[in-house]
Amino acid sequence: AQSVTQLDSHVSVSEGTPVLLRCNYSSSYSPSLFWYVQHPNKGLQLLLKYTSAATLVKGINGFEAEFKKSETSFHLTKPSAHMSDAAEYFCVVTPSGYSTLTFGKGTMLLVSP
Amino acid sequence: DVKVTQSSRYLVKRTGEKVFLECVQDMDHENMFWYRQDPGLGLRLIYFSYDVKMKEKGDIPEGYSVSREKKERFSLILESASTNQTSMYLCASSFPREAGELFFGEGSRLTVL
Numbered sequence: 001a002q003s004v005t006q007l008d009s010h011v012s013v014s015e016g017t018p019v020l021l022r023c024n025y026s027s028s029y030s031p032s033l034f035w036y037v038q039h040p041n042k043g044l045q046l047l048l049k050y051t052s053a054a055t056l057v058k059g060i061n062g063f064e065a066e067f068k069k070s071e072t073s074f075h076l077t078k079p080s081a082h083m084s085d086a087a088e089y090f091c092v093v094t095p096s097g098y099s100t101l102t103f104g105k106g107t108m109l110l111v112s113p
Numbered sequence: 114d115v116k117v118t119q120s121s122r123y124l125v126k127r128t129g130e131k132v133f134l135e136c137v138q139d140m141d142h143e144n145m146f147w148y149r150q151d152p153g154l155g156l157r158l159i160y161f162s163y164d165v166k167m168k169e170k171g172d173i174p175e176g177y178s179v180s181r182e183k184k185e186r187f188s189l190i191l192e193s194a195s196t197n198q199t200s201m202y203l204c205a206s207s208f209p210r211e212a213g214e215l216f217f218g219e220g221s222r223l224t225v226l
Contacts, residue, residue, distance in 0.1 A: 009153070032213050034213050034214075036215075041219070041220075042219055042220075043117070043203060043205075043217030043218050043219045043220055044156075044203070044205075044215070044217040045217070046214055046215070049213060049214065051213075090155065090156070092213065094213050100158065100161070100171075101158075101213060101215070103155040103156040103157075104155055105153060105154060105155040106155050
């Protein structure tokens with residue numbers, strides 16, 4: 001069985017400050033982990049993925065995430081927030097080799113000028 | 114540019130009506146999925162399909178059925194709509210070897226009165 005917990009339902013930052021969106025997971029297998037982003041009234045878009053290669057994963061738009069097995073975490077970070085980063089972010093886990101995903105409940109990122 | 118198209122962005126139906134939600138992808142993906150998205154609950158898998166004429170139940174299939182007669186098209190059917198099926202419905206597709214890398218449509222927001 002697998003599960004994912006996004007520790008914050010909302011995160012507010014100022015433009016130009018760092019972003020940290022937290023995600024913890026549990027999985028019976030060596031997992032694959034993903035972050036997706038959803039802008040208002042849009043579908044979800046893949047930001048980045050971890051599939052047992054490098055533990056630090058770089059994605060689109062300057063985001064990155066680090067897989068920490070000992071902490072069962074996959075937190076999403078960005079050094080400097082931009083107004084266009086305001087969106088909802090979903091952490092996702094799947095056992096390697098399977099196609100059925102488990103989504104977290106989402107974290108809404110608010111960016112103020 | 115790859116695309117998953119959901120035919121209706123907004124629908125309003127009455128209780129007891131039969132509802133069809135259509136999804137078409139142009140990427141020759143074998144896998145297709147229907148999710149339901151509700152605030153605070155994240156995405157929940159309704160049904161998925163690995164191939165034409167194949168379907169598998171997801172986590173919340175009750176009250177829904179699906180049809181996949183052609184590879185590029187995956188339809189979600191609500192046989193008798195109820196108010197608790199008011200939601201955002203998201204279609205997605207992927208290759209089997211790229212587990213977790215889903216391409217999403219922009220969603221169909223269904224209101225059942």
